[in-house]
Structures are given as C-alpha cells and as structure tokens.
Amino acid sequence: MTITAAADGSALGNPGPAGWAWYIDDDCWAAGGWPHGTNNQGELMAVLDLLRSTAHLPGEHLRILCDSQYVINCITKWMPGWKRKGWRKADGRPVLNVDLLQQIDEAVKGRSYEFEWVRGHTGHDLNEAADLRARAVAVAYQQGTTAPTGPGFTHRPGAEARPADTAAEEPVPAAPATGTRRPEPAAAAGGAAEPDLFSELEDLDRPVDEGRPEHLVLALEEELLRPETRTDFGRMAVLLHPEFAEIGESGRMWTREDIINALRPDPAADSELDLLGVERLGEESILLTYRSRGRTGSSLRSSLWLRDAGRWRLRFHQGTPERG
Numbered sequence: 001m002t003i004t005a006a007a008d009g010s011a012l013g014n015p016g017p018a019g020w021a022w023y024i025d026d027d028c029w030a031a032g033g034w035p036h037g038t039n040n041q042g043e044l045m046a047v048l049d050l051l052r053s054t055a056h057l058p059g060e061h062l063r064i065l066c067d068s069q070y071v072i073n074c075i076t077k078w079m080p081g082w083k084r085k086g087w088r089k090a091d092g093r094p095v096l097n098v099d100l101l102q103q104i105d106e107a108v109k110g111r112s113y114e115f116e117w118v119r120g121h122t123g124h125d126l127n128e129a130a131d132l133r134a135r136a137v138a139v140a141y142q143q144g145t146t147a148p149t150g151p152g153f154t155h156r157p158g159a160e161a162r163p164a165d166t167a168a169e170e171p172v173p174a175a176p177a178t179g180t181r182r183p184e185p186a187a188a189a190g191g192a193a194e195p196d197l198f199s200e201l202e203d204l205d206r207p208v209d210e211g212r213p214e215h216l217v218l219a220l221e222e223e224l225l226r227p228e229t230r231t232d233f234g235r236m237a238v239l240l241h242p243e244f245a246e247i248g249e250s251g252r253m254w255t256r257e258d259i260i261n262a263l264r265p266d267p268a269a270d271s272e273l274d275l276l277g278v279e280r281l282g283e284e285s286i287l288l289t290y291r292s293r294g295r296t297g298s299s300l301r302s303s304l305w306l307r308d309a310g311r312w313r314l315r316f317h318q319g320t321p322e323r324g
Contacts, residue, residue, distance in 0.1 A: 003057070006065040006118070006126035007050055009042020010134040012142055019137025019147070020046040022053075023130040026235075030150040033137035042134055043068040044100040047075070051107035053153040062113040067120030067127055076115060079105055121242060123308060128237040132260055139261055214278045217286045217305045217312050222273060224314060225292075236260050241306055241313040249299055249319045276300075286312075291322075298322045 003024065011018040018037030023029040030049060033042065047064060054062060066072055079101060082088065087095045087102070095101065118124050120131065133148060140147035220239060229235045236259065244256035274291040281287055284307040292299050304316040 002061045002063050003054060004063045004065065004126070005050055006124075006130040007043065007046035007071075008067065008120075008127065008130035008134045009039050009044070009046055010131065010138045011037055011039040011042055012138050014039050017138045017141035018042045019134040019139075019141070020049065021130045021133035021137065021150070022046045022050040023126055023133060024153075027151060028154045029129070029133060030152045031133040031137050031148055033134070033141055033147060035141050040068070040070055041097055041100065042138075043071045044074070044097055044104065046130070046134065047071060048100060048104050048107060051104065051111065051113075055107070058110055060112070062111060064113065064115050065118050065124070065126055066115055067118050067131075069117060072115045072117055074101060075104060075108070123242075123311065123313075125238060132237050135257075136261055213307075213312065214280065214286060217288065218275070218278065220305070220312055221288055221290075221303055221314075225273070238311075239314055241308055241315040244314060245316055247318040249321050283307075285315075292319075 005022050005024045007020075007022045009018065009020045015036055015038045017033070017035060018039070018041060019031060019033035020042040021029065021031035030053060032045070032049070043066070047066070050064065051062070054060065081090075082095050082101070083105070087098050089095055118127050120127060133150065137147040139145075223229055223235075224239050229239070240256045240259070242256065244259075246254040246259065248254055274293065276289040276291060277287075279287040279289075281304075286305045288301075288303045288305065290301055292301055299319045299321050301317070301319045303314055305312050306315045307313075
C-alpha cells in the first residue's frame, strides 16, 4: 500500500504565528504550530510529524506531496552533505532549522518514501486541505483561539490507500525524489478508495457534457448549502474559488478565509431551494438565482460560479432576506 499525504506550513508575517499540517483525507490528518515561527519550519514540521505518525507502518511506501522546493531539496539533496560537514553549509555557516532536519534524518531511516512537488494554491485537493489546516492553526495562535489539531493517523494496516490523484485538474509538474526504494505504482497495489461526492459530481462534467454544465453547478450549490459541508475544511476548499467573497444576510462581507476559519453553518442549510434562474454568462461562468425557505424565513440568493483549473468553484454569493 502507498500512503499519499500532503504536507504544508504557514506563517503569518513569516516569522510570526505559525502552523503546520499534513492531510490524507477528512478522517486522517493532523495539525499544530507555535506562537512564533517561519513558513519553512512549518513545512518541515509537517513532514516530521507525518513520518512519526506513520512510523508504525515501516513497510508502507510514503508519498509526500509538498509545495516547498526548500523542504524537498533539504531532505533529498542537501542533508547528506550537511551531515558530512557537521551540519554546516558550503560557506561554513550553520544550517538553518537544524534541529528539525536532524529529527527528520532519524525519522526517514529504513523508510520507503518519495517527495512529489505540487504547485501551491492551484486547486490541488490534498495540498489545499493541508494549507487550510496549517493556516487555521496560525490564525488561531494570532487570535488566541483554540487551534484545530485533527484526528491524527487513523488508518490501519490493510486499509485501502487514497488514490494517488483524484482531482479533475491539469497535471502539475512533479519532481519525485525517492528514499530507500521505489515500489510499483500505487495503482498496481490494491483497489482504489471509494470515490467521494465530489468525484461523482465531477464525473458529470466530462467533455461530453461541456455544452450544458448547469446541472453540475446546481448540484454543487446544493452540496455547498448542506451543514456537513459548511463545517468541513476539505469540502469548502474544493468548492470555494481562491478569490471568493460573500455578502451575508446580515450585510457582512465574508472572504474565503473568513468562512473557512469560522466553519459556520449557512442559514439556508436544510432549507427548500426554489430555483429562479440559471444564466450562462460565458464559457467559464454561470449565475444561479434562487429562493431559500427555511425555519428562519425566506431569502433571495445569487451565486456566481466560475470554472477554475478544470473545476467549477463558487466566486461570489449574496443572500438577501425577504421581509414579511
């Protein structure tokens, strides 16, 4: 089995309040951080904790997705030379973050692993999920609130691994760097995990349906309004455009970061949706208008969906309560 996980770090101000996270799926992830740290420290700590969390499965190959060339190069290219020089660089100066690197050096001994570079902030599901969790921890330290830590590694030996790539997006350049050995491709080892709702919805958006994607956008809108979605890191990351903005029923302006950090249920959740219109504004944009009816009354709503990196994402939403 191949364990595929994304590792990421975040620092507000760099240095500043910092967080780290690794992510396999919604049931298997971990995060942490410090009141003061750097982005590189967060990236390295995410990898270290992932190695430690999977240390009880030394025979399983570990595929680490990382958007930091610094981290990949440190571990796969530079560490052997630094060790020979007493953890000093070619110019004789001490290596930065040596404490974390030395612990990683110990943690990779005897492990089968590889790193794969992914471009950050381009809609890669696992990378975005790890990034959101790392940033949430950094924000928690900044604001003095409770930081999310995650369930940790919950998979057991013999459990199915997550498929190597489930995102319907353009492939990103990869720079694999292997550890002790490289096994057969993941597809040859066991079956694929059960697809989630988003995989099923994206199946509807194959080229044969390019002419009428309105049904997909409507299904995604309905999914976004569900309480379980509005309180889930990974699902919100998939559905919301990087530049998402919302004007809530109270008149408050919400950014993507605001909503994900708050993870608040939507007032329209579990309400009846009366579709008023679906307008194709262009090849890459669709406007939905509808009325939601729920326990708190009815509201008129509009949502602008844009096709971004091969998938539909919500760019703007506004809700206006209807008066009596």
